[in-house]
Amino acid sequence: MDAVRPGQNPGRTRACSLRVSVVLVRLIRAYLRPYTRTITLIVLLQLVQTLATLYLPTLNADIIDDGVVKGDTGYILTTGGLMVAVTLVQIVCAICAVYFGARTAMALGRDIRADVFDRVQSFSAREMGRFGAPSLITRTTNDVQQVQMLCLMSFTLMVSAPIMCVGGIAMALNQDVPLSGLLLLIVPVLGITVTLIVRRMRPLFRHVQERIDTVNRVLREQITGIRVIRAFVRDGHERTRFTGANAALMDVSLRAGRLMSLMFPTVMLVVNLSSVAVVWAGGHRIDSGGMQIGALTAFISYLMQILTSVMMATFMFMMVPRAEVCAERVQEVLDTGTSVVPPLKPVALPAGGGRGLLELRGVEFRYPGAEEPVLRDISLTAHPGRTTAVIGSTGSGKSTLLGLVPRLFDVTDGSVHLDGVDVRDLDPAVMSRSIGLVPQKPYLFSGTVASNLRYGNPDATDEELWRALETAQARDFVEAMEGGLEAPIAQGGSNVSGGQRQRLAIARALVLKPSVYLFDDSFSALDYATDARLRAALTDETGEATVVIVAQRVSTIRGADRIVVLDEGRVVGSGTHGELMDGNQTYREIVLSQLTEQEAA
Numbered sequence: 208m209d210a211v212r213p214g215q216n217p218g219r220t221r222a223c224s225l226r227v228s229v230v231l232v233r234l235i236r237a238y239l240r241p242y243t244r245t246i247t248l249i250v251l252l253q254l255v256q257t258l259a260t261l262y263l264p265t266l267n268a269d270i271i272d273d274g275v276v277k278g279d280t281g282y283i284l285t286t287g288g289l290m291v292a293v294t295l296v297q298i299v300c301a302i303c304a305v306y307f308g309a310r311t312a313m314a315l316g317r318d319i320r321a322d323v324f325d326r327v328q329s330f331s332a333r334e335m336g337r338f339g340a341p342s343l344i345t346r347t348t349n350d351v352q353q354v355q356m357l358c359l360m361s362f363t364l365m366v367s368a369p370i371m372c373v374g375g376i377a378m379a380l381n382q383d384v385p386l387s388g389l390l391l392l393i394v395p396v397l398g399i400t401v402t403l404i405v406r407r408m409r410p411l412f413r414h415v416q417e418r419i420d421t422v423n424r425v426l427r428e429q430i431t432g433i434r435v436i437r438a439f440v441r442d443g444h445e446r447t448r449f450t451g452a453n454a455a456l457m458d459v460s461l462r463a464g465r466l467m468s469l470m471f472p473t474v475m476l477v478v479n480l481s482s483v484a485v486v487w488a489g490g491h492r493i494d495s496g497g498m499q500i501g502a503l504t505a506f507i508s509y510l511m512q513i514l515t516s517v518m519m520a521t522f523m524f525m526m527v528p529r530a531e532v533c534a535e536r537v538q539e540v541l542d543t544g545t546s547v548v549p550p551l552k553p554v555a556l557p558a559g560g561g562r563g564l565l566e567l568r569g570v571e572f573r574y575p576g577a578e579e580p581v582l583r584d585i586s587l588t589a590h591p592g593r594t595t596a597v598i599g600s601t602g603s604g605k606s607t608l609l610g611l612v613p614r615l616f617d618v619t620d621g622s623v624h625l626d627g628v629d630v631r632d633l634d635p636a637v638m639s640r641s642i643g644l645v646p647q648k649p650y651l652f653s654g655t656v657a658s659n660l661r662y663g664n665p666d667a668t669d670e671e672l673w674r675a676l677e678t679a680q681a682r683d684f685v686e687a688m689e690g691g692l693e694a695p696i697a698q699g700g701s702n703v704s705g706g707q708r709q710r711l712a713i714a715r716a717l718v719l720k721p722s723v724y725l726f727d728d729s730f731s732a733l734d735y736a737t738d739a740r741l742r743a744a745l746t747d748e749t750g751e752a753t754v755v756i757v758a759q760r761v762s763t764i765r766g767a768d769r770i771v772v773l774d775e776g777r778v779v780g781s782g783t784h785g786e787l788m789d790g791n792q793t794y795r796e797i798v799l800s801q802l803t804e805q806e807a808a
């Protein structure tokens with residue numbers, strides 16, 4: 208029942224670099240498959256474009272040698288005209304190639320992002336916990352973008368750089384064979400110089416990525432925890448922490464930058480020294496009548512083209528290690544299966560729809576990696592039309608218990624049944640309509656009050672929304688908000704108070720009209736009077752539905768049809784308030800810690 212963990216592949220360390228490159232190539236190939244025709248077009252355009260570039264210096268040499276030297280104006284004009292035409296072809300091809308290349312690379316990014324998103328949507332809390340939200344966000348955005356950039360670069364360079372290099376050498380040979388001997392020296396010198404620098408840059412780039420992550424993490428934590436930081440007056444400490452992370456990033460970026468700035472002068476030195484050598488050697492050849500002036504200018508142009516292609520190729524290889532890391536991170540998400548597997552043969556509920564009979568049969572649950580189960584051998588039944596309450600101290604497993612019903616996690620033993628169907632076999636669509644969970648920490652989405660209330664039931668009318676708000680004791684404050692139902696809600700519901708957020712979450716569940724309501728400590732932020740009014744209104748509204756209320760406050764649950772007492776993950780008692788007061792020590796202790804003997808009676 209263990210989730211797939213591709214990151215923990217045993218052969219990983221040994222074959223690491225090899226495996227990663229395979230991942231990058233596999234990822235790109237898989238996602239470029241739908242665009243094969245466009246890519247063929249790009250390759251053709253690049254081919255024409257490069258050939259045109261290669262042809263130009265030869266034409267130029269012809270103008271000098273056959274036109275200028277011989278004073279043939281007609282020849283100069285026609286060949287010049289040809290050069291203009293070739294240049295136009297080159298320009299058009301280059302623009303089209305970049306246009307289609309950019310489109311394809313962006314499409315690739317979009318497709319990968321969509322798949323990563325779909326995959327993440329299927330994750331249960333277990334997989335979410337493994338990756339963590341910040342990492343999943345970076346993987347979906349930044350990491351995909353790096354792969355996308357590499358693709359864009361390769362569309363431009365993969366074709367043109369090799370042709371330019373080989374073609375350049377051929378054309379140079381065509382101009383003058385003895386002079387081309389110099390290339391045997393110049394090209395390796397440039398190649399080795401650039402490779403030496405790039406090899407030192409690769410590890411630095413990996414560090415840059417990691418330290419960007421650190422800065423993100425620290426910043427994220429500080430923005431989220433700003434209230435705690437203020438309350439504990441830890442601004443100074445946090446500032447130091449951020450400065451540290453920030454300085455570390457600057458340090459490694461500077462080192463990478465220094466190497467980068469070393470690169471250009473070094474490359475230019477090689478290039479310029481080569482030109483001097485070519486001009487010097489070529490001058491002697493012209494002097495001795497073995498070569499023409501035009502041929503020398505063409506030769507120098509080809510030399511530049513060859514060196515440029517070598518440089519561009521090296522730059523591309525510089526991007527590869529970063530893209531490799533990113534591809535691996537993306538692929539890891541894509542390869543991770545969810546531990547809450549959707550049913551193979553989804554079962555719809557019996558005809559006439561479910562009534563909401565909820566049964567837990569011998570349920571055990573163990574968090575991944577935990578030694579002890581959090582819940583043990585829990586069997587209980589919640590009946591339609593009745594209120595079942597669960598009480599227990601913090602950490603006794605109440606929230607975990609509720610989470611098993613809508614399959615936030617799957618049980619590790621036993622089973623949960625809704626109207627006789629194991630929830631693991633239940634059609635997810637039926638499940639989402641049947642279960643209304645109000646989580647302990649309710650989350651509201653950015654949008655409006657109405658968009659949040661309609662989250663589970665997009666067709667609800669305004670009247671239905673107001674009715675739900677009324678029951679949830681939220682009508683007054685929503686009416687007071689500017690815009691009423693259309694009042695804006697900030698991300699996470701941060702512009703309303705904790706108690707208001709709870710009541711909006713309750714209203715959201717009411718709008719869904721499910722057959723099972725699960726309230727996880729949903730009344731804790733309310734004062735006693737509001738709590739009481741809300742529960743009275745709820746009883747009318749929930750009618751024939753099954754209601755499960757988790758609470759720590761005795762007054763909230765004492766009127767329930769049945770109370771289940773949970774202690775350290777076990778059911779230690781169940782019955783009405785009166786029955787439990789008589790016969791259950793744990794319950795008595797909880798009650799008497801909150802109420803006096805008279806109040807409890």
Ligand SMILES: Nc1ncnc2c1ncn2[C@@H]1O[C@H](COP(=O)(O)OP(=O)(O)O)[C@@H](O)[C@H]1O
Nearest residue numbers: 574577581599600601602603604605606607608
């Ligand atoms: N995501 C998690 N991973 C590991 N352990 C957890 C996780 N969530 C809760 N627990 C553990 O499970 C126990 C029960 O937690 P919970 O169900 O939230 O209790 P309650 O809602 O009754 O306060 C606690 O001891 C807690 O430490």
Ligand SMILES: [Mg+2]
Nearest residue numbers: 605606647728
């Ligand atoms: Mg809880």
